[in-house]
Amino acid sequence: MDRYLLGLDAGNTVIKAVLFDLEGRQIAMSALDGQSSTPAPGHVERDLNELWRNAGTVIRACIAKGGIAPRQIVGVGCAGHGNGLYALDAAGEPVLGIQSLDTRGADLAAELAEVSGAALHSLCLQKPWPAQTPVLLAWVKRHQPETYARIATVLMCKDFVTYRLTGVRVSDTSDMSGAGLTRMPDCTYDAEVMRLYGLADATDMLPRLIRPAEIAGHVTAEAAAQTGLAEGTPVIGGYFDVISSALGSGACRAGEASIIAGTWSINQVFSEAPVVNPSVFMASGFDAGRFVNIESSATSAANLEWYVRALVERGAHHDDPFGHCNDAVGQVVPALDDPLCQPYLYGSGQGAEFRGGFFGLAGWHGEGHLLRALFEGVVFEHRRHIEVLRAAGVSFDSAVLSGGGARSPHWPQIFADCLGVPIRVAEARETGALGAAIGVAVAVGLQPSYEAAVAQMTRTKAEFLPNPDMRSHYDRRYQLYSDLNSALRPLWAQLATLKGK
Numbered sequence: 001m002d003r004y005l006l007g008l009d010a011g012n013t014v015i016k017a018v019l020f021d022l023e024g025r026q027i028a029m030s031a032l033d034g035q036s037s038t039p040a041p042g043h044v045e046r047d048l049n050e051l052w053r054n055a056g057t058v059i060r061a062c063i064a065k066g067g068i069a070p071r072q073i074v075g076v077g078c079a080g081h082g083n084g085l086y087a088l089d090a091a092g093e094p095v096l097g098i099q100s101l102d103t104r105g106a107d108l109a110a111e112l113a114e115v116s117g118a119a120l121h122s123l124c125l126q127k128p129w130p131a132q133t134p135v136l137l138a139w140v141k142r143h144q145p146e147t148y149a150r151i152a153t154v155l156m157c158k159d160f161v162t163y164r165l166t167g168v169r170v171s172d173t174s175d176m177s178g179a180g181l182t183r184m185p186d187c188t189y190d191a192e193v194m195r196l197y198g199l200a201d202a203t204d205m206l207p208r209l210i211r212p213a214e215i216a217g218h219v220t221a222e223a224a225a226q227t228g229l230a231e232g233t234p235v236i237g238g239y240f241d242v243i244s245s246a247l248g249s250g251a252c253r254a255g256e257a258s259i260i261a262g263t264w265s266i267n268q269v270f271s272e273a274p275v276v277n278p279s280v281f282m283a284s285g286f287d288a289g290r291f292v293n294i295e296s297s298a299t300s301a302a303n304l305e306w307y308v309r310a311l312v313e314r315g316a317h318h319d320d321p322f323g324h325c326n327d328a329v330g331q332v333v334p335a336l337d338d339p340l341c342q343p344y345l346y347g348s349g350q351g352a353e354f355r356g357g358f359f360g361l362a363g364w365h366g367e368g369h370l371l372r373a374l375f376e377g378v379v380f381e382h383r384r385h386i387e388v389l390r391a392a393g394v395s396f397d398s399a400v401l402s403g404g405g406a407r408s409p410h411w412p413q414i415f416a417d418c419l420g421v422p423i424r425v426a427e428a429r430e431t432g433a434l435g436a437a438i439g440v441a442v443a444v445g446l447q448p449s450y451e452a453a454v455a456q457m458t459r460t461k462a463e464f465l466p467n468p469d470m471r472s473h474y475d476r477r478y479q480l481y482s483d484l485n486s487a488l489r490p491l492w493a494q495l496a497t498l499k500g501k
Helices: 048-066 106-124 133-143 145-150 157-166 173-178 191-196 200-205 221-227 241-249 302-312 321-330 367-391 411-419 431-443 450-457 468-497
Strands: 004-010 014-020 026-033 073-080 085-088 094-098 153-155 170-172 208-210 215-218 234-236 257-261 265-271 282-287 290-297 340-342 357-359 399-402 423-426 460-464
Touching: 004 048, 004 157, 004 241, 004 431, 014 048, 014 431, 026 048, 048 094, 048 157, 048 221, 073 157, 073 241, 073 431, 085 133, 085 157, 094 145, 106 133, 106 191, 133 145, 133 200, 153 157, 153 200, 157 170, 157 215, 157 221, 157 234, 170 173, 173 208, 173 241, 173 282, 191 200, 234 431, 241 257, 241 265, 241 282, 241 290, 241 399, 241 431, 241 450, 257 367, 257 411, 265 367, 290 367, 302 321, 302 367, 321 367, 340 367, 340 468, 367 411, 367 468, 399 411, 411 423, 411 460, 411 468, 431 450
Parallel strands: 004 073, 073 234, 170 208, 257 399, 399 423
Antiparallel strands: 004 014, 014 026, 085 094, 085 153, 215 234, 257 265, 265 290, 282 290, 340 357, 423 460
């Protein structure tokens, strides 16, 4: 009887269940959008019971589409967005579901960074930032003490799904180190780290910590009835989704680079030891001697999604809204004085006060110019992050691109031209789910190592080489973009003072 691997990918909005064969080829997939709520400005939350219902729905649908018996699935792995705050009470009922686009903790993050930022970085290689899990927990402690008192366990997004599958409260090193909650490079919990966040009393809220490719538990009878999985199916610890997506796109060795153009701008390079540099956003450890150095912010393809939802899909007058956008970009001949776009709809790692916008519009510009500016602005922000990594001593000479942006016929070439390195696009569309399936293959002994699993289960679909004729164009445009952002910083700061007035 053929055997299969089930990978789950729980993002900020969509949860996906993807069935793979042992070669990493996709057999079936089901996805479902969840609803976010904004109970106050800067607050972005979700209903965790809805998340679990959606997980059960997509798992059951994926198994049905694959036409297989549940017993043929040898294991389940889940990847999920990092940070945010997913909290349970003592009975295992949801208390909070805060997503990583939330900015309520901006002021508290700045306060913590000023008081304890250097000390925290020396321990966890990360400074406080608004949607970071410990910052959000500290915010709840300060502003909602009655809610804080109800919290028994702090989980990450994918951990909540794993909990509902297995009944086990557990997290993995990649997610917890990515949230700044572990001492580095040990990837272990640390009382001093918690004290510096003002959370000395919250240590008992942290779940048992395991490696991602370690079996966390097994599907319970209740979860089997809700999902269609076979009772007793192994479930692994799972992954911070950026790590999982890198694995699923074909990167795992030291010196290999992964760029993810999704909701977040993710720019990461694998290494045997984490880079110790306060300019680098974070480091995540997912196995012994396996680290990923990460520069990221919520400034990538989420901008295009907003554009499509707010402007293109009005009146449902496009059957293929993203295709419409790509067609419009393809009709534009690039010029140095084209409009510029700041991709800061959800703030920036440089400051929560950053705002999105278009600059330099003229009467002869059309929608294609706006969209090309948006595409370029996203790539420019990826480039800014990559320059931070390079300045810290992290180098690479090629990269693999994944995420929604990798599906565009234009974005990968803009990345190659602007960054000046070859860009590979993975064959797999659902790289996050595939990375989780790769972890399952390692955990249950189907593959002896990450290297062997990645070599057998991932493939390259296309490669985009940089066009030397475009390098000076993008260098000059990037400088204009950087200068414009510097000029706008005081205005963004003024806007921030008007918030809520």
